[in-house]
Every structure is written in C-alpha cells, then in structure tokens.
Amino acid sequence: MTRRDQELLDRQLRGLCIPQRRDGTMILAIVVIFLAGIFLGNLRSAAGEPVHFNSIETALSAPVGSNPTVLR
Helix, strand or coil, X not given: CCHHHHHHHXXXXXXXXCCCCCHHHHHHXXXXXXXXXXXXXXXXXXXXXXXXXXXXXXHHCCCCCCCCCCCC
C-alpha cells in the first residue's frame, strides 16, 4: 500500500464512526434482568400454596407412575 492509498483510506474511514463496545453496560443489564427474574419468581411462588413433604424420602422420591429410563 502506497502513501497515497493510505491517505485515501484514511479519508474514507474518517467519516465512518465505529461506536465503542460497552461490555460493562451489557453485563449490568444481564445481571439486572436475572435478579428481576429471581425477585418476580419469588413473588409468584409466595402467592401460591406452599408444598409440604412428610419426610425427606418423600421429597426425594420419584412421582408415582413415573418410569425413569436408565442410560447405559
């Protein structure tokens, strides 16, 4: 590339405005949306009936009638 080519390229690119990346803003937006989802999910679950189990075995057992498949 000659000096003249470089000058022409510089003039062409001078009008081209490349915005800076704003990674911090995107990360903050994702964190805010995540926390809002947790908050709204907590509000929604608090409005419903609480689930009570008689024992830990009941809580950890599979539902009646389920047929889990075993991967081998």
